[in-house]
Amino acid sequence: MKFKSVFDIIGPVMIGPSSSHTAGAARIGKAARTLFGMDPTWAEVHLYGSFAKTYKGHGTDVAIVGGLLGFDTDDTRISSSLDIAKEKGWNVVFYQDEAATDHPNTTRIKIGNGKEDMELVGVSIGGGKVEITELNGFELHLSGNHPAILVMHNDRFGAIASVTQILARHEINIGRMEVSRKDLGKEALMIIEVDQNVEENIIQELEEADHILQIARIVD
Missing domain, CATH: 3.30.70.260 (ACT domain)
Structure with a gap:
């Protein structure tokens, strides 16, 4: 992966502690929310590799849900995202998945609202940057760095x-x-x-x- 500037390596303005496990996770969650186009009422989040091993300590869980709520990486509400989602009546479940993946920071997010549902695979590639690699069974390469x-x-x-x-x-x-x-x-x-x-x-x-x-x- 080539970085354009030193700020790509340092990472974005964010709620910590990790650009890969927190900021990247929030961006994957927000991408899922954007592509779904509406509030979900439930979410199943499968975590793989390093995400699965350290998600609670690094705040990957609160970051993904914060992204699903539409929060940016520097939004202080991310730390309370699980409580906010619960208040909204969302049912959110996390799974530590042992399946092998191409990248250690990988998550599969399934969301729905009783009428529509969507499934997305996202990878946090470092410095807060992410790539969406699958959407509803379609393979793709979407960076989220451009409109x-x-x-x-x-x-x-x-x-x-x-x-x-x-x-x-x-x-x-x-x-x-x-x-x-x-x-x-x-x-x-x-x-x-x-x-x-x-x-x-x-x-x-x-x-x-x-x-x-x-x-x-x-x-x-």
């Missing part, structure tokens, strides 16, 4: 073009794009990192494009 949109669509001719043409018309430059599908002709997922935040009116236009099922966005 992005995630587009669920039918695997049909023209779906990708319908999205990129709208972005081009609004002069939004694509920095990186990744497309994956589970099977031929089934649901597919576009991950598009862009140079600026995509405004709500553009999201609404994208939602009306051909073969588009659902859109989520990550803002800078």
Whole structure:
């Protein structure tokens, strides 16, 4: 992993004690909350490797729940996030999982609200930086370091073009794009990192494009 500056190594402004186990965990939780797009009422958090061994001492549990509540890494409410979630009626369960993973700081978060549910795998790669590697069974590489949109669509001719043409018309430059599908002709997922935040009116236009099922966005 290459760092752009000394601040990437030091880590972000945060509630401690660890940039990887606390700040990174909070960012994974917040990414899950952002992609879900609404408050969950329950969460199952599977912790692997170093996360599983040290999560209570390093505050990984409170950080992930703080992220699910929408708190930033420097929000002092993170230390009380488990109590806040309980007050909201959330049912949150943590599991120390012994399965092997590619990275020691890995978590699988399942959240839902009785109507919708979502499953996400996130990795804290150091210095508070994270990567989302799986979303609802789709493999991906989403850093969260840039504004992005995630587009669920039918695997049909023209779906990708319908999205990129709208972005081009609004002069939004694509920095990186990744497309994956589970099977031929089934649901597919576009991950598009862009140079600026995509405004709500553009999201609404994208939602009306051909073969588009659902859109989520990550803002800078």
